[in-house]
């Protein structure tokens with residue numbers, strides 16, 4: 001086997017964004033989930049801030065790798081190209097199959113416990129684009145994608161929560177030193 005060159009970060013990033021677009025998921029779709037999660041805590045939050053947080057999360061290599069693996073498996077299952085019994089398991093999103101959640105959960109770990117608990121919540125309530133992917137059953141397979149979107153959204157929400165706290169503390173410090 002001839003050695004292939006290692007893909008650059010830019011190539012992996014571009015591939016990640018292209019795959020999401022191909023699967024019908026926009027940054028705004030994910031930002032809407034983040035907004036709903038965070039607005040109770042930060043009334044001045046804007047959808048743009050949420051979209052920016054999603055963009056930043058999508059730059060993370062752990063998240064990109066998880067998306068590449070999961071979406072690839074969804075696509076192969078859609079094309080009937082996996083070996084049995086995995087083909088049937090992924091295609092039918094078999095109830096006891098948890099590898100989709102495991103990969104998605106692994107990807108949120110860099111964003112700490114808020115990301116982990118939010119991921120668990122989104123896995124249960126399935127809102128917005130997650131719900132739309134989950135119910136779009138006909139021919140498309142989104143067994144991995146729905147969990148991966150929950151992973152990106154919970155990471156982006158956790159990132160915002162930490163940043164908002166930093167910002168509040170910075171403002172408070174500024175006020176006390178003035």
Ligand code: MG
Nearest residue numbers: 100143144147
């Ligand atoms: Mg799933």
